[in-house]
Amino acid sequence: MFRTLTSTEMRSVNRSAVLEHIRRHSPVARSVIARDLKLSLPTVMRIVDELTAHGWVRPTGVKEWSSRRRRDLLEYHKEGHAVIGVDLGGTKMFGALANIGGEIIGERTINGHGTSDEASYAMLEEIIGELMRVPRPRGQKIRGIAVGAPGVTRAQDGVVEWAPSLNWRAYPLKQKLEKRFRLPCLVDNDVNLAALGEQWFGAGVGARNIALITIGTGVGAGLIVDGALYRGHNHAAGEVGFLLSQRAELDKQYTRFGALESVISGTAIAERAQRARTRAASKHHRQLTAQAVFDAYRQHEKWSEPIINETVDYLSIAIINISALLDPEVIILGGGVSDSADILLPAVQARIHNVLPKTPTLKVSTLGRRAAVMGAIAQIVYTTSDYFVARKLV
Amino acid sequence: MFRTLTSTEMRSVNRSAVLEHIRRHSPVARSVIARDLKLSLPTVMRIVDELTAHGWVRPTGVKEWSSRRRRDLLEYHKEGHAVIGVDLGGTKMFGALANIGGEIIGERTINGHGTSDEASYAMLEEIIGELMRVPRPRGQKIRGIAVGAPGVTRAQDGVVEWAPSLNWRAYPLKQKLEKRFRLPCLVDNDVNLAALGEQWFGAGVGARNIALITIGTGVGAGLIVDGALYRGHNHAAGEVGFLLSQRAELDKQYTRFGALESVISGTAIAERAQRARTRAASKHHRQLTAQAVFDAYRQHEKWSEPIINETVDYLSIAIINISALLDPEVIILGGGVSDSADILLPAVQARIHNVLPKTPTLKVSTLGRRAAVMGAIAQIVYTTSDYFVARKLV
DNA sequence: AGTAAAACTTTCTTGGTGTAAGTAAATTCC
DNA sequence: GGAATTTACTTACACCAAGAAAGTTTTACT
Known part of the structure; x- marks a missing residue:
């Protein structure tokens, strides 16, 4: 210590x-x-x-x-080095080659993911391989590779403890990548990387205490505390998907998805919409997405209102609880659902003002789906240039 | 930074x-x-x-x-130096002279508090003055004075921004104390000091990530994150009293007390008991305390059960939310209500297991009302011996 | 008694920071 | 238009602190 x-x-x-x-x-x-x-x-x-x-x-x-x-x-010297970052989302893999200034040189996306652990890994290798072949400004070398995985990761030794969507369990990813590509490699939680990305290049520039909440397929948060990523005792900090906001939730079991996640995730929003629509019209519409629900709300379609209101309420509760506990300078909204921040932000803003003595600044991710890849750059710079910080205890 | x-x-x-x-x-x-x-x-x-x-x-x-x-x-060298620590609770002031090993040499308590800012200060000066006159082992000098105030404090410059029970607002406490006593003085939030105390001498020894929840007159938490006290952007981290655990709470205003505080604080428990009793027996019993409610529960008196169950439920929600967000190694229960931990702990333990993937260790404060004073020792050692920490960013 | 090993001590080298004095460039003043 | 002044950097050197290596003391074991 x-x-x-x-x-x-x-x-x-x-x-x-x-x-x-x-x-x-x-x-x-x-x-x-x-x-x-x-x-x-x-x-x-x-x-x-x-x-x-x-x-x-x-x-x-x-x-x-x-x-x-x-x-x-x-x-x-932005162009001094290049970095490869890969975000292994829940539903697709997104990789980018970028310079250390955050300028993207090349991108690759693969939809879907592998059906086995090794199939997932093969796809990742494929993406990285392609990115390594993208032409770079002359003399620019790739400094390292950072991968963000959705699940529990041990950043220290680069082992993915558990990533259900990729079928990885205790998977020694860093070791495999380093053996294959002969470059410094680094594995972290995708949301952690995204938080770091926002701190370096996005909505969190200059802030020392940041919470990034991503709402997409699932719900998670990346925390930057006193300037550094905070991962928690069991690599499980920022699991906001498991926040409770009703007494009744105590009696249920949440294993795969958390309580909050089952209300405000994109998946959950879509599901509720599906139920509402089939009840209302008694005929199946096309598969609804969260995006579609927000669009309906923008068009003032009545059926969408309770769904959006509920989402806003529970998101507000989560944000209030995060603020009460962590008092961050800024809370950033990311993930797919943040595309609908035009609806969410003002609504949440209005709800939290009454309840808290000090409110954080609420912002929308400025990096969007690239956040994690930008965080990969930061991490690679940290590790390959031996970042040390010193601090005097007050 | x-x-x-x-x-x-x-x-x-x-x-x-x-x-x-x-x-x-x-x-x-x-x-x-x-x-x-x-x-x-x-x-x-x-x-x-x-x-x-x-x-x-x-x-x-x-x-x-x-x-x-x-x-x-x-x-x-436990006896090498002495330290004065004062805990300015909501209802009484408790001060101690101790050596740096955490052994108490002398204690003083004053019940009640001043009616004005200067009256409160005079009482504090009085306590410190008395403690300075307590006989110490020969040669042992007092190294410094640390004061924990209930409210918002700026530890850096030692100003108490707002402490309602003491009538302090933007009160330059450190400055006044240093001028008066000519010793290094230091001011912090009472719960922060208590958390530090538990980390050095109590239930948090050896842990790097700790949340100490104190439930007494009010509700608060002290957070130790990656080994160091975390205070937040506006010195408002750990304000768990303001956690929400129901959608309905969004529509209320919480200014003096937070939502959770109005349910699980000692004051709130006693109030609910009072209401229940007057309804049930239609005659006024003696003034009920939280302590009395827990005693009744131990005696299996029916009326106390819903009150205790509600308390357990909301405390469980708070603990679950803290764990989900911060993933501490240990959560410590402190404050007056922790005297009833024999009831609370097992009940909470049972509730949280279902809901969380990783549960922290739950413990009761081992320092009790002395926690903040013990933390004072730690803080004085930190500041007067120039504690620096260095860390490599992963 | 002799030997080996562990726990310090002493001495010296090395890496790194700061101070102070020196040089170069640009602005301002006369 | 040249000198004075200010600022940016350079060079030389002193100082601090860590580590390496070799020396000294103490003790257990044979």
Whole structure:
């Protein structure tokens, strides 16, 4: 729990701080970095040299800008490295090749998933293989591969403990990928990666405490607490699908899906709509999707209102409970259902104001389905550049 | 957010690790520390010398113990320093003088609280003054004063933003105390200190992720996340009193007390009992307390059952929600109501097993009303010995 | 008694940070 | 238009702290 440091690791701490500063403020001059981070100028120089040599940072070429002398500014070298990120969703696999600035170079999607553990893995290998063959700017190397899996993952050793949709159980994914592709590989929960993605490139930029709620096939949350991903004691933090919001739910058993999940997930919304419609019209309409229910609501079709209202209510309760417990700066809505944020956000906003003393900022994911892939970039930068953080206990 | 380090601070990181190791494993030999913490022996020697010189650690005098040579072992020097901790509860003030090993040297309690902000402060000063005059082992100096306030506190600058029971609003407590007592002073939320206390000396020893739920006059929680106290973006993390567990609660306004608080707090239990009794017997009994309701339940008095069942249910929901979101290793029950844990714990235990994939360990506070004061010790040790922690991002 | 092993000690090297003095570039002032 | 001034960076060096390696002490075992 208490990690010790050598001088080299102290350098890593400082290097992380400098790189992070440049990433967030580029273009920026060395002297500004020194001032902001309270480092001496020689130290900043040395670290910047190191970062430049490794392709994380480069001089802009642009000179001067304000009073007195300005020499070349520095910027985060977006094109310095490429990263492969894959989001293994519940229903499809989405992979991207991107540079470390979050610019996507190539994408691949495969619908459906494997029927066995090895079939799922083969599809993943296929996607990664294709992405590795996508042409990149000359000299740009792939720095690593990060995979987000829907289920319980042990990020430390890269084992997927349980991912039902892929038929993986105690599956040593990282090990297999590293053996196959000979690159640093890394496995995490898909929602965790998405939260990190929003923190680096999306709606959570600049925030130190973030909750990303994704509502799609299922419901989950990724938590960033005091600046770092929080995974929990059993890798089960952020399982908001299992939140309870009624006393009656105590008497039921929830194994595959949680209580909240059975109300507000896209699947659940569609199911309720299906039931309402067959009751109302006594004839089967086409298969309804959550999307269709929201569209109906936009068209003021009466039957959709109780469904949407119920969804809004239970989502509001979840958001209130998350805020009461975690007091994040921002709560981000992601996943397929967030396409209907135009309906959800204002409604939820109105509901939570009464009940909480302090309300977080509510936002919609700006990265959408790419969130996890963007988080993959962040994770690869973290691990391959030895990110260390230090903190003084208050 | 990204803090930089100098060599001296690197030393602080390592010193913290060594002190922490000795605190948790004493008596222990230098060579063992080096092995466990992956430090070289010379470094451990130097740090231990430093710690000994400052009174944090001392040689046991006891020699050897196993194969080959063993020289003097080291132990945490419990009596090395004294600390004053004060818990400003909702209804009474409880202060203690203790050594850094958590052994109490003297205690003082004042019932009730001031009618104005300055009256409350005067009472606090009075308690601290008395504790400073309690005779201590010779040579033992008071290292600092930590105060836990019921309400919103800014630990960083020691300002109590809002503590209704004490009539404090934006009250610069730390500043006033330091001016008066000329010692390092420190102000935090009472439940936060209690959580820290349980982590150092109580039911949370060894755990990295802890939620302490206190149920007394009000309801609150202290969260320890990845080893450190988590306070949230607006110093409002752990406000479990505001958790919702029914859709109907969305339509009410909760300003002074939260929704959950109005059901499971000691006050709320007593109120419901009062109503039930007056209805049943149509004559006023003596003022009922939560304690009395639990006693009645133990005596199988029928009227108490629905009250206790309701309490158990909503507490279970809260615990389930906390687990789903935070996945702590242990959830500790504290506060006045935890005296009835013999009833609550097994009942809650039974309720949560069905609903959650992973359940945390449920425990009762082992420190009771002293929890916050014990946490005060921890905080003072943290701040006055410059605790730094370093962490590699996965 | 001699030997081996473990637990420190001492000495020296290495990595890294900061200070201080120095140089270069650009703006401002006269 | 040149000198003074300010800012950005550079160089040289001192200092701090960790680790490696070799030396010393203590103890168990033969």
